[in-house]
Amino acid sequence: MKSFLTVLASFAVFFALGIAGVAFGASLAGCSAAPPPAAQVARATAHAAVDIAKDAWVTVYDVAEQEKADGKEKIVPAMADDMILAHDLIIDAATAVDTNWSTEAGCTLLQATQLIAKSATLSSKLSVGGQAVVKDAADMAQNLLGGANCPGAGDAGKEAGK
Amino acid sequence: MISAAVLIPLLLEILKATPELVQDVENLVAAFKGKGSASGQLAPEVIADLAAGYAAFKAAKK
Secondary structure, eight states, X not given: OHHHHHHHHHHHHHHHHXXXXXXXXXXXXXXXXXXXXXXXXXXXXXXXXXXXXXXXXXXHHHHHHHHXXXXXXXXXXXXXXXXXXXXXXXXXXXXXXXXOOOHHHHHHHHHHHHHHXXXXXXXXXXXXXXXXXXXXXXXXXXXXXXXXXXXXXXXXXXXXXX | OOOHHHHHHHHHHHHHHHHHHHHHHHHXXXXXXXXXXXXXXXXXXXXXXXXXXXXXXXXXXX
């Protein structure tokens, strides 16, 4: 009898674990579905690129605030023109993600990341991790363009300095 | 060999907890999927995240 109960209990344990496993597997079923359409992939990629550009912007702003707190008060005004323009460009790119992504939007994002990178050079306190975020943002924006040319690419600093 | 006296109470506990366990797993998976969801608007989120810094840079220009 004792042995029977043990076998019965073991069976029930496996049964209970099986229910949980099936539920988990069913929940993950979407992972094995067909790949999403190209338009959705493009949107997701653009979304990620805008997101990391935003992170880079915030990273540079944070380090500027740290420098300001340490007495280097001119750094925020020195970055202001480029960072304000980069801010506007990132929002334009984010809006394009929400509406209709295009090569032009990719160029907008690339220009924003170039402005952020330029501002970052004014700080000596940007951590290695922060530098990586800034570089990754620029690399991702560049990669998003897939080799397409942007009018005035690389002139972001000149534009911002006006 | 584990005795029935140990295994049966354990089993009963597992069976009682199973609906909650399944629900927890489903919630976890739903949360995971939602994290990278392509639904929702990005621009408002970006504007909100950049707002504090933008105000600071704008103020620095005055």
